[in-house]
Amino acid sequence: MKLTWADKLLTAGLVVFSFLGIGASVYLFPGSGQQQAQISVDGKLIKTVTLRAGYREEFRIGGPDHYNIVEIDGEKIRVREADCPDQVCVKTGWVRVAPQQIVCLPWRVVIKVTSSRSADIDDIAR
Amino acid sequence: MNTKKVAQIGMLSSAALILHLVETWLPVPAPVPGIKLGLANCVSLVTLAVLGIRYAFYLTVIRILLGALIGGILFGPAFVMSAAGGSGSILAMWYASQHWKPPFSVIGVSIIGAVAHSVIQVAAAAWLVSSESLLWYVPYVVLLAIPAGAVTGLTVGYFTDRLSICR
Numbered sequence: 001m002k003l004t005w006a007d008k009l010l011t012a013g014l015v016v017f018s019f020l021g022i023g024a025s026v027y028l029f030p031g032s033g034q035q036q037a038q039i040s041v042d043g044k045l046i047k048t049v050t051l052r053a054g055y056r057e058e059f060r061i062g063g064p065d066h067y068n069i070v071e072i073d074g075e076k077i078r079v080r081e082a083d084c085p086d087q088v089c090v091k092t093g094w095v096r097v098a099p100q101q102i103v104c105l106p107w108r109v110v111i112k113v114t115s116s117r118s119a120d121i122d123d124i125a126r
Numbered sequence: 127m128n129t130k131k132v133a134q135i136g137m138l139s140s141a142a143l144i145l146h147l148v149e150t151w152l153p154v155p156a157p158v159p160g161i162k163l164g165l166a167n168c169v170s171l172v173t174l175a176v177l178g179i180r181y182a183f184y185l186t187v188i189r190i191l192l193g194a195l196i197g198g199i200l201f202g203p204a205f206v207m208s209a210a211g212g213s214g215s216i217l218a219m220w221y222a223s224q225h226w227k228p229p230f231s232v233i234g235v236s237i238i239g240a241v242a243h244s245v246i247q248v249a250a251a252a253w254l255v256s257s258e259s260l261l262w263y264v265p266y267v268v269l270l271a272i273p274a275g276a277v278t279g280l281t282v283g284y285f286t287d288r289l290s291i292c293r
Contacts, residue, residue: 002231003231003233003234004228004229004230004231004234005229006226006228006229006230006231007231007234007237010230010234010238011237011272011276014241014268014269014271014272015272017265017268018265018266018272019265019269020265021264021265021268022265022266024265025262025265040257042255043255043256043257085198085199085202086199086204099259099262101260101262103251103257103260105203105204105207105254105255106202106203106204108254108255108256110255110257110259110260112257112259
């Protein structure tokens with residue numbers, strides 16, 4: 001098996017693309033500044049919490065037939081418990097720095113950390 | 127579709143299904159949820175090379191449906207992602223192997239398929255939760271798809287070199 005020049009070019013191009021993308025996400029979302037968590041269900045923002053030291057909160061989201069329990073402990077946030085089948089949101093664990101996020105695909109929940117100091121990506125996209 | 131083709135599709139489907147299931151048992155240490163090696167893609171790629179796009183597409187559909195049925199995710203969100211990624215990937219690999227091979231070898235075609243699969247999955251997930259911020263995963267999944275696609279492509283290359291039914 002031999003790699004052709006096109007294989008190498010493709011690989012190099014993709015590696016450059018992904019590093020640029022990762023670099024851009026780090027650059028656009030500096031880890032400094034006040035971190036906030038935006039909790040949305042079905043694309044609708046339902047709650048914004050500022051992640052600050054000494055703050056604790058725990059709440060339940062979902063309807064009568066399913067739930068996610070979100071726990072905020074100081075500067076970090078996680079989904080402590082959920083009854084979704086894949087448990088990806090629970091296994092993600094604590095997140096604390098933008099652009100980290102927790103996604104619960106079955107229940108359409110997205111918790112994303114944003115930084116107050118960062119450029120808002122939506123502003124750039126427009 | 128003659129009897130030989132039916133038998134070949136059946137055999138290849140069961141091989142793909144087993145790889146698909148074994149793969150779900152393997153935990154992959156990755157920062158992004160849902161990353162896997164794409165072993166089942168080997169079989170799709172072999173089928174594409176040996177029997178053509180029609181059978182490769184049948185095989186992918188059979189694998190995704192049965193895999194989801196056995197995995198217990200049929201018609202759930204993970205199924206939508208898997209179906210979109212699988213069919214998109216096989217179409218991308220078909221196009222690439224028709225028009226871009228050479229210059230690409232089977233490894234390049236496999237990488238194209240792996241990248242298409244992961245990007246489409248992330249896009250499907252972003253659509254499912256109506257949150258475009260998931261697209262920030264794209265660079266990470268592309269980075270991880272490169273070695274996964276290369277491993278799959280190498281496997282297929284060695285396999286088709288040695289297997290006589292492929293001639």
